[in-house]
Amino acid sequence: MTANLTKQTDFDAIIIGGGACGLMCAVQAGFLGKRTLIMEKADRVGAKILISGGGRCNYTNLYASAQQFISQNEHFCKSAFAQWTVEDTISFFETYGVTGKEKTLGQLFPVSDKAKDIVKVFTDLCHDMEQEIWCDTEVKGIDQTGDGFTITYERNGREQQINTAKVVIASGGLPVQKMGATDFGLRVGRKFGMAITETAPALVPLTITGKDQPWYEQLSGSSIFCRVWNDRISFEENILFTHWGLSGPAILQISSYWKPGEYIYLDLLPDKNIEDLIQQEREVNGKKMLLSLLATLYTRKFAEALSDHLPVEKNLASLSKADIEAISQLIHEFRVKPAGDKGYDKAEVMRGGVSTDELSSKTLEAKKLPGLYFGGECVDVTGWLGGYNFQWAWACGFVIAQSL
Structure with a gap:
């Protein structure tokens, strides 16, 4: 199928993956007046949010700190958590109508016990700020071009291309395949010569x-x-x-x-x-x-x-x-x-991922390739059970948005 190259200049960045990190990134970018496009492989965004916590979504933890995360660099996540705190998460969701309640060990759930309320905050904000979301869109590859990147993707049965100055990889990890999880983030990292910390199922x-x-x-x-x-x-x-x-x-x-x-x-x-x-x-x-x-x-x-x-x-x-x-x-x-x-299909998250040595801890931008960002589960930062991994995803989305 011949690729159709679409010249596109009205997006400040393209975000690959409409999960927790990607959605937060789009919203925070919107607050800063930047326009983004989310490309999501599934037929809706936030699929993993919707099934988390048995459909109730333990969206943060009151006690989250760098100590509850596993990484080759235990200090790497500190910068993101300094920029976006647990209090920021709580305040953000409360502002848009989601109040939290603590269950056990600092685990915070929506009072409604409905994960869909978390997703709705993001979809409503994206709509209000005209942040584009394309579902059923599979990214086939990313190539570096002179002034940024060319993304090859398949949508509506057609393979197409789009140019962008900045790309955010927020495509998650290997769990759970039936939810559309892939190793896309790892493949992109390898393609551009980035080190990958050995991966394994975690919280499994x-x-x-x-x-x-x-x-x-x-x-x-x-x-x-x-x-x-x-x-x-x-x-x-x-x-x-x-x-x-x-x-x-x-x-x-x-x-x-x-x-x-x-x-x-x-x-x-x-x-x-x-x-x-x-x-x-x-x-x-x-x-x-x-x-x-x-x-x-x-x-x-x-x-x-x-x-x-x-x-x-x-x-x-x-x-x-x-x-x-x-x-x-x-x-x-x-x-x-x-x-x-x-295995990965029963695991909550993936351990390992794109090496923290390859990324700026302040912006999550690839050191070797300016304009390319990695956030969330595909990075070698893995939290405990109990809302910690969501806190990492929200923090990543915020941090990346600041430098788009």
């Missing part, structure tokens, strides 16, 4: 295979509050047993810090000491069976599952010192060696 369930799988499978659907840790970090939140392994907030969190072949550890009773509980109970009723004690701490189903590992047929008085030490180790240091993870 972990799998258990082999002889241990049946034990997890029998607990499928059971949830328990735990401390989950490795030698780098720990989290205290619920875990969820599944027929293929482990999920739940604490597991998703630790998955970003887990590498294949490593163990993770679970404290199944993080707020109490099992040895103390055994000692206290045996003084009152030494004939009480260990299983009965465990059934007061967990569901009966979970207590019985622990029977596979513990001397539950013994009463408390007959437990030896070695027995109690073994019980304590199992309860407070339950060792898990995941076989792998559930």
Whole structure:
């Protein structure tokens, strides 16, 4: 198909990707009197926003700071967060009718519990400021030209081209393919000689295979509050047993810090000491069976599952010192060696991406190629679960817009 070159001079920048970063960038550029065009591959913008948080959208976190982000350069995100704060996010959405409510651990959701309210803020503002949005538009390639860039794209069944002085890559990461996710941002980076930090699924369930799988499978659907840790970090939140392994907030969190072949550890009773509980109970009723004690701490189903590992047929008085030490180790240091993870289609985000060494931390412009910007998930900055990645996306959109 012959490409039709469209001369275009009325856009200050073209934004590739109509997700959180791209939408914020278009709106903030509009506030500054700049005109942008969003090219979105899907049939609507904000697709990932709409499914986040079960359709409720945890759009920021009250405690967001550089400490909750993983990157080869832990300081890189500080500049963006200094320019666009959590308070800025809250104020922005409140100005346009979305008030937040805190659920747990600083997680902020719209009072309406409707992610579509977040997207509507952006689509309304884009409409009011005449920021163009083209959906069902797939960018095929970007080429550097003398005075900027030529973008080749397919729209309405036709392959066409458009010229622009500045391009913003806000195309997301590899999760979730059924939502239209691709490696487009990484491919653009590679094409222009930029380093890519190794990518992997993050905030993703972990799998258990082999002889241990049946034990997890029998607990499928059971949830328990735990401390989950490795030698780098720990989290205290619920875990969820599944027929293929482990999920739940604490597991998703630790998955970003887990590498294949490593163990993770679970404290199944993080707020109490099992040895103390055994000692206290045996003084009152030494004939009480260990299983009965465990059934007061967990569901009966979970207590019985622990029977596979513990001397539950013994009463408390007959437990030896070695027995109690073994019980304590199992309860407070339950060792898990995941076989792998559930991959990008079950991951919340992608870890890694365009190397921060390639970008200005102040503007997110490519150092080697002025006029080309990268923001959001395709950059090597990955947040924790709980609204952190949205805060990064909003900050990126704001920062990039300032220098378009």
